[in-house]
Amino acid sequence: MRGLLIRDLRLAIRAGGGFGLALAFFLIVVILVPFGVGPSANVLAPIAPGILWLGALLACLLSLDRIFATDFEDGSLEFLATAPVPLEGVVAVKALAHWLTTGLPLTLAAPVFGIFLNLPGGGYGWLVASLALGTPALSMIGAFGAALTVGLKRGGLLLSLLVLPLYIPTLIFGADTVRRGVEGLDAGTPLILMAGITFGTLALLPFAGAAALRVNLR
Amino acid sequence: MSFWEYANPRRFMAFTDRVMGPAFVLAAVALSVGLVWGFFFTPDDFRQGSTVKIIYLHVPSAFMAINIWVMMLVTSLIWLIRRHHVSALAAKAAAPVGVTMTLIALMTGAIWGQPMWGTFWAWDPRLTSFLILFLFYLGYMALWSAIEDPDTAADLTSVLCLVGSVFAFLSRYAVNFWNQGLHQGASLSMDAEENISDVFWFPLLVCLAGFFFLFLALVLLRTRTEIRKRRAHAITLRERAA
Numbered sequence: 001m002r003g004l005l006i007r008d009l010r011l012a013i014r015a016g017g018g019f020g021l022a023l024a025f026f027l028i029v030v031i032l033v034p035f036g037v038g039p040s041a042n043v044l045a046p047i048a049p050g051i052l053w054l055g056a057l058l059a060c061l062l063s064l065d066r067i068f069a070t071d072f073e074d075g076s077l078e079f080l081a082t083a084p085v086p087l088e089g090v091v092a093v094k095a096l097a098h099w100l101t102t103g104l105p106l107t108l109a110a111p112v113f114g115i116f117l118n119l120p121g122g123g124y125g126w127l128v129a130s131l132a133l134g135t136p137a138l139s140m141i142g143a144f145g146a147a148l149t150v151g152l153k154r155g156g157l158l159l160s161l162l163v164l165p166l167y168i169p170t171l172i173f174g175a176d177t178v179r180r181g182v183e184g185l186d187a188g189t190p191l192i193l194m195a196g197i198t199f200g201t202l203a204l205l206p207f208a209g210a211a212a213l214r215v216n217l218r
Numbered sequence: 219m220s221f222w223e224y225a226n227p228r229r230f231m232a233f234t235d236r237v238m239g240p241a242f243v244l245a246a247v248a249l250s251v252g253l254v255w256g257f258f259f260t261p262d263d264f265r266q267g268s269t270v271k272i273i274y275l276h277v278p279s280a281f282m283a284i285n286i287w288v289m290m291l292v293t294s295l296i297w298l299i300r301r302h303h304v305s306a307l308a309a310k311a312a313a314p315v316g317v318t319m320t321l322i323a324l325m326t327g328a329i330w331g332q333p334m335w336g337t338f339w340a341w342d343p344r345l346t347s348f349l350i351l352f353l354f355y356l357g358y359m360a361l362w363s364a365i366e367d368p369d370t371a372a373d374l375t376s377v378l379c380l381v382g383s384v385f386a387f388l389s390r391y392a393v394n395f396w397n398q399g400l401h402q403g404a405s406l407s408m409d410a411e412e413n414i415s416d417v418f419w420f421p422l423l424v425c426l427a428g429f430f431f432l433f434l435a436l437v438l439l440r441t442r443t444e445i446r447k448r449r450a451h452a453i454t455l456r457e458r459a460a
Contacts, residue, residue: 166382168392
């Protein structure tokens with residue numbers, strides 16, 4: 001399992017693009033917003049929490065289809081399925097590798113992008129905390145979606161249609177945590193609810209993802 | 219005679235052949251009685267005027283939209299556990315009916331909302347939950363149509379239906395947290411004190427029955443079509459092999 005994690009991380013870094021692409025996409029989304037709504041801090045500051053969460057979510061979505069697709073095409077997924085590790089574990093490790101290459105860098109970079117959007121001072125800690133707790137759920141849900149669509153020739157668009165509605169609860173609680181943090185309200189409640197969703201998905205979705213993979217490998 | 223006998227497609231076809239006609243008749247009778255009664259023989263509400271009468275379409279369609287998803291969840295579980303093809307095909311057949319019910323509920327709500335709330339759309343928790351339910355139906359149907367092999371499609375859509383149900387439930391409560399609502403509370407509940415006045419209640423019950431029988435008839439019709447499509451496909455394959 002550890003070997004699989006290291007292999008996936010190496011592939012993501014050496015193949016280029018995978019690691020930095022999500023960050024670059026996040027940066028571009030953040031830069032495009034002021035062009036769309038105007039540069040005034042009065043406009044940007046209230047929408048900054050939502051934009052930052054949306055940007056992180058879309059950047060996560062970008063690399064989802066590669067979680068299983070390349071391994072499915074070259075046949076290594078079949079080896080993993082017959083290997084002496086449970087397929088549920090493989091799904092969880094793949095999601096972890098995806099999170100380490102997208103969710104974690106996004107979390108670390110988000111405060112910098114918050115400055116671009118005039119995010120008020122009280123929000124930075126909550127932004128990092130909510131992204132750190134929320135992006136694992138995005139990766140895990142995404143891994144499930146990728147497992148569902150891995151056998152399809154052009155699954156990318158379908159994958160977004162399937163996965164984005166599943167992201168709604170995480171997005172609601174995540175953006176609300178930051179918004180409450182900015183306004184000085186109690187931000188702990190949405191953060192805890194979101195952490196509940198994250199741990200719930202981490203506990204249950206590897207089984208659903210493995211079931212979908214078994215069907216696709218049949 | 220057990221319920222599972224109808225998992226046999228031939229038994230199912232014979233049984234539904236007898237049931238489907240009466241279901242259509244009951245739907246037509248209940249809907250025409252309920253709608254005519256509701257539209258022409260109930261008093262106007264003292265605040266809402268005649269716009270209140272849209273509940274005879276709005277409440278039954280919303281009720282069916284949610285319950286059709288529950289039915290799809292049950293049939294998907296039956297497919298995953300007992301591998302009855304009829305069950306998977308019933309789930310597939312119910313989805314387009316469910317998405318239509320969701321659309322009817324959303325649109326009648328918008329038409330009622332314009333004069334009453336002054337807007338076609340508000341980001342109210344109930345409205346938003348229904349929009350999310352609509353997205354779940356779309357995703358489910360898109361996955362069915364994207365996969366060629368029927369058994370793979372049935373398996374994957376069933377898994378999606380299970381996971382989707384959990385997340386639909388979560389979203390329902392997440393949007394409550396996210397925004398305060400304009401929508402009134404439940405019109406129908408077992409707690410009689412909350413319910414609407416009997417004058418509106420009886421025609422509404424008839425309409426609910428009408429929508430239910432309409433759904434039953436449409437799902438049976440669509441499931442029978444799916445079974446016949448399977449048979450036609452099998453015959454084509456056999457002839458090509460011969």
